Amino acid sequence: MQSSRRLFPAKPQLDVLEGDPHKSVGTQGGLFYEFFAGGGMARAGLGAGWKCLFANDFDDRKASSYCDNWGDEDFHFGDVGRLATSDLPGKADLAWASFPCQDLSLAGTGAGLKGSRSGTFWSFWKLVQELAREGRKPSVVVLENVSGALSSHGGQDFRALIGALAKEDYRYGALVIDAVHFVPQSRPRLFIVAIDATIEIPPALICKAPDPAWTPGALLKACDVLSDEERQRWVWWNLPKPSPREKVFSDLIEEEPTGVAWHTSPETKRLIEMMSPINRKKLRDAKKEGRRVVGAIYKRTRIDTEGQRKQRAEVRFDDIAGCLRTPVGGSSRQLIMVVDGENVRSRLLSPREAARLMGLEESYILPSKYNEAYHLAGDGLVVPVVRHLASNVLEPLLAAVRKQGWQVA
Numbered sequence: 001m002q003s004s005r006r007l008f009p010a011k012p013q014l015d016v017l018e019g020d021p022h023k024s025v026g027t028q029g030g031l032f033y034e035f036f037a038g039g040g041m042a043r044a045g046l047g048a049g050w051k052c053l054f055a056n057d058f059d060d061r062k063a064s065s066y067c068d069n070w071g072d073e074d075f076h077f078g079d080v081g082r083l084a085t086s087d088l089p090g091k092a093d094l095a096w097a098s099f100p101c102q103d104l105s106l107a108g109t110g111a112g113l114k115g116s117r118s119g120t121f122w123s124f125w126k127l128v129q130e131l132a133r134e135g136r137k138p139s140v141v142v143l144e145n146v147s148g149a150l151s152s153h154g155g156q157d158f159r160a161l162i163g164a165l166a167k168e169d170y171r172y173g174a175l176v177i178d179a180v181h182f183v184p185q186s187r188p189r190l191f192i193v194a195i196d197a198t199i200e201i202p203p204a205l206i207c208k209a210p211d212p213a214w215t216p217g218a219l220l221k222a223c224d225v226l227s228d229e230e231r232q233r234w235v236w237w238n239l240p241k242p243s244p245r246e247k248v249f250s251d252l253i254e255e256e257p258t259g260v261a262w263h264t265s266p267e268t269k270r271l272i273e274m275m276s277p278i279n280r281k282k283l284r285d286a287k288k289e290g291r292r293v294v295g296a297i298y299k300r301t302r303i304d305t306e307g308q309r310k311q312r313a314e315v316r317f318d319d320i321a322g323c324l325r326t327p328v329g330g331s332s333r334q335l336i337m338v339v340d341g342e343n344v345r346s347r348l349l350s351p352r353e354a355a356r357l358m359g360l361e362e363s364y365i366l367p368s369k370y371n372e373a374y375h376l377a378g379d380g381l382v383v384p385v386v387r388h389l390a391s392n393v394l395e396p397l398l399a400a401v402r403k404q405g406w407q408v409a
Contacts, residue, residue, distance in 0.1 A: 028395040030093030033138070035080060035124050039065040039376045041358065042096045042144075045386020049395075053089050056080055061372045062379075068365040081123035085130045093398050095138040097124050098381060099145060125164050132168055139199065139401045140394060141165065143192040144381065147176050150190060150222040158222045159230070161192060166230050170194035171201065173235035174222075175214040177389070179382035181242050184249040185321045185357040187382060188216075191389060193237055195397050202400050205393060207236040214239055239392055242384075248319035250294035252357065253336060257350035259370050268346040271335070274299070274313035286317045286339040296321045297335040297346070321349075321357050324378040327371050332378075351377070359383035 029049030034042050037055040039062055052074045057063050063077045076087060099121040121143075131137055143161060150158050165172045172194035179187035195201060210220065215236075223234065263271070272283065286293040295317040304310045315337055316322065325332045334349045349357075351366050351373035358377050366373040 028391075028399065030140075030395075030398045031090065032094040032096055033088060033092045035095065035097040036099050036120075037066055037075070038062045038098065038380050039364075040070050041360070041381040041383055042098060042386055043070060044360065044364075045381060045383045046096075046390050046394075047387060050094075050390075053092055054087070056083065061367060062376060065365070065367055065372075065376055079123075080120055080127075083123070083127060085127060085134060085136070088127065088131065088136075091131075091136040092138045093401065094140045094142065094394065095128060096142045097121070097144070099124060099143070121161070129168060137168070137196060139196050140397055141170060141192075141194040142389075142394070143190075143194075145190050147188045147190045147216070147218060150176075150218045155222045155225040159225050162226060162230050165192070165194045166233055169197045171197045171233045171235055173237045174219055175237055175239055175389075176216050176219055177214060177239075177385050179359075179385050180245075180320060182245060182384040182388065183357055183359050183382055184245065184247060184252065184319060185324065185382070187323045189381075189385070190219075193389070193393055193397075196401075197233065199397070199401055199404060201235065202396060205235075205238050205396055207238045210236045211239065213241055237393055239389065242388055249296065249321050250292065250319055252353050253294050253338070254350055254353060257347070257353065259351045259373070260348045263346045268337075268344055271297070271313050271337070271346050272344070274311060275315065276302075276312055279313065279315050282315055282317055283337070283339065283344070287341060287344075289339070290341070293317055293339045294319065295337040295339065296349075297337055298322050298332070299335075324354055324357060324374075326375045326378040333374060349374075354378070357382075359385070 029046065029051070031051050031053050032046065033053055034040070034055040037043070037057045038059075040055065043050075043052055043055070052070070055066065055070075055075045057066065057075075057077065058079050060077070063075065066075055076083070128138065128141065149161070152158065162172060172192055174190060174192045176188050176190055179185050179189070223231070226234070272280065275283065282295070286295065295315045297313050297315045299311055299313055301309050302312045313335075317339075322334055324334060327333045334354075335346055336349055336353075337344065337346045348370075351370060352362075354374055354377035355364055355366055356362075358380055359382050360377075367376060
């Protein structure tokens with residue numbers, strides 16, 4: 001660990017919290033636990049009206065970033081499977097879990113919820129079950145993952161998630177929210193929002209039919225495998241569309257980036273040589289624009305006309321970045337190409353540019369090492385997406401909880 005801060009806080013006395021913890025939250029916010037917290041992007045999105053009671057992550061580099069930005073008072077570093085409910089203070093209004101996606105992101109060809117990484121969901125869920133038995137059941141639960149979770153193992157992994165919620169007497173619904181509505185990055189993610197079934201959901205939060213904006217065909221198909229009982233608990237959440245996005249990809253690009261350098265002319269030439277005829281045409285068209293144009297590039301392995309695997313550089317000039325991913329090797333790190341007439345430059349996306357694509361504030365402290373910073377962004381939540389979900393669904397739900405007398409004691 002580069003950080004000298006204490007990542008293993010002394011175990012607090014958790015039976016009671018002094019005073020009323022709700023006095024320190026906003027009128028529309030609540031108390032929350034953040035599991036698989038990463039750099040605390042759910043916390044950033046929920047905002048100052050919410051109070052974190054407990055956060056957890058197993059990755060030491062992400063833990064350092066979390067504590068750099070939020071302090072270590074509420075953070076517990078370690079394996080979620082080794083946590084006990086005695087580690088969790090008070091009674092949270094919300095339990096947020098952005099559990100690992102690696103075993104689900106291959107759309108059914110991976111290990112799914114039985115995998116060593118995505119399967120850590122069950123360790124988290126065991127804690128929720130035990131909290132319920134102790135009378136500390138979170139009123140609201142949010143599960144976030146890649147949209148591939150909908151089709152993993154023919155939809156059975158998604159059904160397992162829904163079945164777990166149903167058995168603990170939650171009602172639930174799902175939304176696939178693409179971050180492109182909020183930031184210039186194509187990044188669809190699955191959000192399952194559940195609420196204690198004893199709470200009456202305000203009618204304004206429910207749609208009579210699924211909204212196409214948040215309901216792709218994959219989600220409809222996933223719902224087809226649910227049992228009749230599971231469908232009876234289903235809710236089509238009414239999430240309004242956000243205001244039109246103001247910024248485009250080129251707005252986020254730095255002329256003098258920190259942490260990366262512009263490629264040499266030969267390096268840029270080699271990158272262009274890796275392009276297919278279709279992508280080279282995109283570049284030629286960009287040169288004719290008569291203005292500065294920024295493109296996003298990923299290197300991908302494709303099968304050529306002779307059946308051979310060949311690495312290609314694929315570019316898009318629609319002022320939207322491709323989905324940030326965690327860097328494995330060098331090929332999954334996103335590059336940019338800046339075109340101004342015949343002048344063409346290229347380089348890796350900088351850490352701060354990646355952070356901007358996640359909607360993080362300029363003041364957010366990033367790791368000093370490039371791969372660590374890029375990994376943090378590529379594995380995180382888009383902050384304004386969380387804020388939109390919180391302000392339009394989560395906070396109205398908690399208002400209903402309080403109105404019906406389920407405030408934290």
